[in-house]
Amino acid sequence: MNLKPSHVGCFGFILGGLLGLLAATSLLIWLAGQAAFPPLAQPVAPPADVTLFFSEQTASRLASAGGPEPVTVDFEPGGRVVVAGPLDLGGLRPMARLGLTLEQQGGQLVSRLSWLELGFLKIPAGWLPSDLVELGAMPGEAINRELPPEFILVGLSTTADGLTFYLNSTD
Amino acid sequence: MQPENSRSDPNRSIGCGLAGCCAGGLVLGLMGGGLLLVLLALGTSLNATVLPPTQVAPSPDLRLTLSEDFLGRALQENTGEPVSVDILPGNQIRARFQTELEMFGAPSPVQIEVLFELQLIGPRLAVALLDAQLVGIDVPLEMTGLLDDDLPAINADVNQAVQEVSSALGANIILTGLGSDETTLWFEARYAP
Numbered sequence: 001m002n003l004k005p006s007h008v009g010c011f012g013f014i015l016g017g018l019l020g021l022l023a024a025t026s027l028l029i030w031l032a033g034q035a036a037f038p039p040l041a042q043p044v045a046p047p048a049d050v051t052l053f054f055s056e057q058t059a060s061r062l063a064s065a066g067g068p069e070p071v072t073v074d075f076e077p078g079g080r081v082v083v084a085g086p087l088d089l090g091g092l093r094p095m096a097r098l099g100l101t102l103e104q105q106g107g108q109l110v111s112r113l114s115w116l117e118l119g120f121l122k123i124p125a126g127w128l129p130s131d132l133v134e135l136g137a138m139p140g141e142a143i144n145r146e147l148p149p150e151f152i153l154v155g156l157s158t159t160a161d162g163l164t165f166y167l168n169s170t171d
Numbered sequence: 172m173q174p175e176n177s178r179s180d181p182n183r184s185i186g187c188g189l190a191g192c193c194a195g196g197l198v199l200g201l202m203g204g205g206l207l208l209v210l211l212a213l214g215t216s217l218n219a220t221v222l223p224p225t226q227v228a229p230s231p232d233l234r235l236t237l238s239e240d241f242l243g244r245a246l247q248e249n250t251g252e253p254v255s256v257d258i259l260p261g262n263q264i265r266a267r268f269q270t271e272l273e274m275f276g277a278p279s280p281v282q283i284e285v286l287f288e289l290q291l292i293g294p295r296l297a298v299a300l301l302d303a304q305l306v307g308i309d310v311p312l313e314m315t316g317l318l319d320d321d322l323p324a325i326n327a328d329v330n331q332a333v334q335e336v337s338s339a340l341g342a343n344i345i346l347t348g349l350g351s352d353e354t355t356l357w358f359e360a361r362y363a364p
Contacts, residue, residue, distance in 0.1 A: 012192030019193075020200020021207075028208055049241035053234035061362065094216035119219065121212035161230040169241060171248070 028121060035115035035124040037080045037099060046155040048166035055162040063139075069093075075158040079103055081111075083139065087118075094118055100136055102163070104156040109147075111140030231347060231359035233336075239354050262289040262351050267306065282306035289356070294345040296329045296358075298322060333360075 045051075054062075059073040063083065071085035079102045087096035097117040103110050113125045113136025125133050147153060147167070155166030237245075243256035246266065257265040264287045271278045286302040300322065337344045348359035 009192035012190065013196035013199075016193040016196020016198075017200035017203070018196075020197045020202070021204035022200075023197070024201050024204030024208060027205070047238070049238050051234075051236040053231070053236075055230050055232045058232045058362070089213075092213070092217065094213055095219035096216060119212035119215035121209065169244065171244065 031124065031127065032122040034126075035099070035117075035122040037076075037078070037101060037114050039078075045157055045164075046166050048154055049169045050151065050167045052165045052167065053162055054164075059163060075160065075163055077159055079156065079158050080114075081139075081158060081163075087116075098136065100139060102140065102156060102158065104153055107152045107154075109140045109143050109153060109156060111138070111143075112136050232362050233344060233360045234357055235336075235360075236355050236357040239356075242356065258351050258354060258356050260352055262349055262356070263287065263301070264289070264351075264356070272305075289349055289351075291346055291349055294347075296326070296333065296346055296349070298325050298329065336360075 056073055056075055059075070060071060063071040063073050063085070067086070069086045071083060074082040074084070076082070081100045081102055082097055083100060084095065084097045086093040087098075089096075098113060099115040099117070100111050101114055103112075113128070113133050115125060116123050116128055116132060125136065147165070150170055151167035152170055153165060154168045157164045157166075239256055239258045242258065242264070243254055246254040246256060250268065252268055252270070254266055254268045257267075259265060265284065266287065267282060267284045269280060269282055272281050273279075274281070282305070284304045284306050285300060288299045288301050290297045290299055333344070333346060343363040344360040345363050346358060347361045350357050350359075
């Protein structure tokens with residue numbers, strides 16, 4: 001067989017392209033595997049003056065109140081929550097799912113982004129730009145603003161049904 | 172002379188072409204494939220819709236639980252008098268407080284123990300007085316009418332509090348249940364359809 005250098009180059013280019021595509025797919029599959037919630041221990045419910053339970057439906061309703069499109073909130077045990085809704089991304093508004101963790105830290109609720117899912121693509125927070133990662137802190141800040149000032153947060157738990165705040169009176 | 176010969180060797184040039192183009196294709200495939208997958212993901216997410224969460228078990232939209240200590244402190248704050256509160260199963264609350272009663276022609280400090288029951292009548296919460304007793308006095312006084320004048324105001328206050336919670340949440344909520352155990356009292360509510 002008489003192979004010309006140009007034929008070999010084309011063959012190499014196609015082979016390289018296929019290998020590159022395979023590598024890119026493998027990388028995305030590996031990324032999706034990395035995009036998991038960190039292991040969080042479900043804290044024991046502390047004794048509290050008042051506990052306030054919000055169902056997923058209520059949380060979704062409150063989260064949707066600020067915008068024209070619906071946002072759904074799906075709680076999982078261990079302080080994990082998946083928020084699904086439109087995301088502003090370079091002028092586009094794709095539907096995204098944000099994997100967040102909720103933690104109580106010194107009387108405050110702290111939320112952190114663990115991963116972002118766009119269609120079939122799931123990206124861990126470490127691979128995302130900082131402005132998207134900072135987006136994960138917003139739910140915690142919004143909830144802190146809504147907590148009545150005469151109460152202090154002493155605990156937090158999530159179940160498949162919803163979210164429970166444990167509050168103590170500051171009086 | 173040797174380097175010139177090897178440079179013009181056709182086998183070597185084919186090998187270099189294969190390696191060079193393969194590397195170029197690999198880089199282009201990696202970048203193009205990555206970009207293609209990102210664009211595909213973005214495309215599918217642009218047309219996606221948000222599905223409402225599936226309800227795992229029937230649960231209220233909201234549940235507020237109050238502890239015995241907190242309820243005692245709240246009552247004490249409202250009345251300005253020390254009140255001891257004991258939450259009982261069956262939506263009952265036993266409260267003991269100090270007051271003055273006209274006895275034998277003169278006001279006398281007495282301790283009164285009252286037993287309330289919280290009832291849900293339709294969507295409205297009502298407080299019913301089940302029993303009232305003078306503590307430490309064996310005189311059987313008719314005291315069940317003791318708070319008759321105050322109960323409508325108490326009921327109005329309680330239902331006003333529910334309305335305030337509704338306003339704070341920006342939606343109309345209705346009470347759907349209440350319950351109690353030895354130490355806590357809870358209220359359950361749903362959004363009005």
